[in-house]
Amino acid sequence: MRDNQNISDLIHPGHVACPGCGAAIAMKLALRAMGPKTMVVLPACCWGVIAGPYPQSSLKVPILQTAFATAGAAASGLRAALDMKGDGETVVMAWAGDGGTFDIGLQSLSGAVERNEDILYVCYDNEAYMNTGVQRSSSTPYGTRTTTTPGQGWKRSRKKNIVDIMAAHQIPYAATASIAFPQDMMQKFEKARHLKGGARFLHVYATCPTGWGLSSEKTVAIARLAVQCNVFPLYEVEKGGDWMLNHQGNMRVAPYLKAQGRFGHLTEIDIQHIQEMVDADWIHLMEKVSRR
Amino acid sequence: MFKFADDPLRFSRSSISSRGNKTGSWRYLKPVFVKRTAPCSAACPAGADIPAIAHLTSHGRYKEALDTILRENPFAATCGHVCFHPCEHACNRSQLDDPLAINAIERHVGNWAIREKYQPVEKSPPNGRRVAVIGSGPSGLAAAYFLSRLGYGCDIYESEKEPGGLLRWGIPAYRLPLDVLTFEIDRIRKRGINILCDQKISESFLNTAAKQYQAVFVGCGHGRPVQMQIPGEDLALDGLAFLKDVRKGHPSPLKGVSAVIGGGNSAIDISRSLVRMGSAPIVLYRRRIQDMPAYDPEIKLAQQEGVRIKELTLPLAIERHSDSLLVRLQKMRVDDRKTDHGRSRVTPIVGKQETLQVARVFRAIGAVPEASWQQPGIGSESVLELSHCTFTADGLPIVHGGDLVNQTLSVSDAIASGKQAAMAIDIYFHKGWASIEAELAACRVAQGPALSMETYCDPEKSSRRHPQIVDFKDINTAYFPTSERIALDLDHPVDRRISFSDYRPDTSSGALSQEAARCFNCGMCNACDNCRLFCPETAVCEGEARSIDMDYCKGCGICVEECPRSAMVLEEEGHETGS
């Protein structure tokens, strides 16, 4: 063992994430902010495999792997147990993919945040069911080709706005974060960590080079581009009504789309159409922000 | 109420970490930290490690910054005052917003050392050889400095009563204050180098030098002014002699208009000095202002101070006219054809002449070597022409350097000259004549011609040896928001005109450190830790330097992509570049 290893990070090397995995970076940054008094509730997703096949674990914090739909509920139960044992310090952090949050896990998430459970729910979003081979989820953006929206059947429905859904539950804190803006991301995790007593939700953009048709070294660069062209804006919502913008992007979407194989089939008209959608979404967001 | 034996549970619970999984075996590309060459270092004739200097300065580590400068250049504060900073013209930052104020940084660090009296001297063990250096200008002083680092004993022979050459006698005090020069020459003296002033050397010295010395460096510069070859030439005063007089403290106020014939830096130095002595100078130049070989910023400063420049004007003759002088001038015009150097060709406008009445005329059209022995022989088999010096090995090795052989006549080129000569001499003695060029090439900064003494002394420290110069497109500008360059205030021209003191006020350390932080640090790892921050495998290790844990690195390349300053490359596994 090299004695100059990163002993401050709570993630071990040797995990089986793809080279360049954005979700691995996301977990590393999250745990830097969260610290060792954290328990991770982990439903089926890529991280369910990255966490380590028996008997290995790739994290230095406790992990509870649970069934696909159950992140919100299992985290609620674990939180109740810790409260009964008088442990007010440990934070329960659900760590789910987009499938386990937007689709099959939505019921359990909605239930947990409606009860305002004292948990931090993190959705790391790679915009499809990547663990099972790149099938579409309701987080997959308009225009994407996946294995279940292949060829001319590319996805025509729009990405669900999960933060809007969380805001509608009026939880204390919801925010988006990106691995390409690590300081902003870690600050948000810190903020969420300290906002005890209620439900916090973080929507983290986690590049999947494997599933998006992207060279592995571009993981952070594409995440940056997503924010800069307002495809994935960075903002926070407190108590469902107070919207704060963290970053104003000023680029067009075309370079973002053209950089990824999963959008390779789009025509200039499609791209223009997507630009219009992004612009419209941006206006909606700005309306909410300006209501402060 | 009921007790049973404890059964061990066999279920899906982890018991070890994932570290046993050496994912490094997945890799087919691997990231390598390389110290690539920054364009500023490549442009600096002295080959200074500018990214390192800027980095250290930005952290307030002035001592280490100065040490870094001194490794390649003994004249930190001097260059900070007078160098025309080709580094800034090459700076990659200028393609984002404004170039780094490298010259100001060097000046600040150099001045700091003077203020703090920080004068580190590391004496190298003597190797038993001695070298005679002729001329204590920047090339001679530099040669002695670098030779003494390599263990040679040096005696510098200086014809004037004080050392410094053009640094003292050619550059006015408002550009290079005396205390700065003195401190930096002292730095060289403290190494045990003897500077023997008031010693004019003649050709015969070379015949007997072999008795005491194993090599000679000739850096005595251009001692003979170039003549104009016009009637009344003897009525003109020598410009360089004038500057020397000013330095010797002989200036008396000079009223009236002074004509200064020439277009180079000396003409400007003379003009700006005349302003401070009460005269109104007019520079007479036969081409256009934009063709003047003088440094553009200097020209602008001169104009701000009231110096008039008459372009496209050729002096034909000088006549005395009672108390004043009449200069007959030919008006010139630009010819479409260009000279070899790309400057405009000018031809007289037939019939267009004028006469200028002035109190005095100064000639500043250049200088040449004083004697033939001060020039190297050419074409002989035992003569090696290098970029900044010429090495003659006909018995006693004699190396000519500085203005005598340099293409560009500047202080930093003179320093480069001294360094190259020192290294060439050392190679000659250790590896032989035939090895000089190859060994020097191994110490080039990028493709050269600048050389790195650091590399010569420690080949493993291959900083700036990488042949590729970092281009602006190699910089990840996402990490560099635009920022304003430091405002380098100058004294107001009105205040400047009345004094020979330094017209550049000190910058605050805070502002200077902030400016130094604008440096991209092209090709140099400055421990920004982007690689470590983003590595999905936590395979980037801290330590004295950053390194990659090859047991786990999967070769994704994110570290290389996100390195803001191109200090990393991806290599194929199994192909070492050796850089």
Add this chain to the structure above:
Amino acid sequence: MRQVLEGSHAVSEAVRLARVQVISAYPITPQTHIVEAISEHCASGKLPAKFLCVESEHSAMAAVIGAASGGVRTFTATSGQGLAYMHELLHWASGARLPIVMAEVNRALAPGWNIWVDQTDSLSQRDTGWIQLYCEDSQEVFDTTLMAYGIAEQVNLPVMVILDAFFLSHTYEPVDIPEQERVDRFLPPIKPKFMLDTNEPYALGQMVAPGEYMEMRHDIQQAMDKVPERLERIEQAFEGAFGRRYGTVEAVSCDDADIVLVVSGTVSSTCRQVLADLRSQGERVGMLKIKMLRPFPADAICHTLGHVEKCAVVDRNCSFGAGGIFAQEVRSALCNLQDRPLVFSYIAGLGGRDITGDTLMDIYGKTRDTDRPPKQSEWIGMTS
């Protein structure tokens, strides 16, 4: 202290006295009285526990899985559709080796919507690795719930305490409810064999490769194998403390019986009366009440039924394509015996249809008067 309680409240009283720490439940008739009573206990402070009103049964089981992983005593309750919805997580709870106790009110499965008693729901889950204990009356419900924690925390397997919809859940009976101190002596606070702890971090529920999975499953089977013996000792202690015990099966008048009626749940009470009546008529009849379905008490059953000529298994359930489930289990247990009875299988009382004394009489008569049992289960009490 004896109280008149409905079956639901026998459960909730046991949960309170067991000092359960985290409850999570979703309402479904006829389990609602259980969870309402527990909610009141929590709200009033009688039971200092966390009650999570979750948004589905699937989440209810997920929540107690989360809580049990945190090392506390947990409880949930459901019925019918709810149990079916939880199915995936029933497997999870046992695979995760969590000592969860659940009250399961036997209710029919839809469509059509039917809230009344039927055993198909719990029996459909017999493969999920849960210990299944069927109850006849409210006292047994109360006692079984307490003992369930004992055995669950012993072998690290979850336990279902099963009671009939309405006939048991909503029927009032006298129940002896002991004081807290006596229960505490019988059932001390949970000492979890494992739990999530930041001081000793590990992962639970990981990916397991073919090379390791089978041993884990075998471990579950081995835990099940230990249940009869350990439950026996727990029952001994319970009897010592409270004067009652039940056994995994209860054999009544089987020693000299030619025909044994095999029953479970509230039908057992009816059967006792029918037994008395038939015996008074000189019939050599016995009754075998099966309490524990999982692990299946094959030894006890073989021991009781081995010498008997015929047995009539009354199933309030059906596995379509195969017939009554208790009958299948009994046949399996008996199949390798040299001497074994003929097994007659009857399906009755689905969806809350009453199984009266007459129904059982009818079943007995048919069994006695038929030489060989038909291949299929016979459906009793049909209107058409």
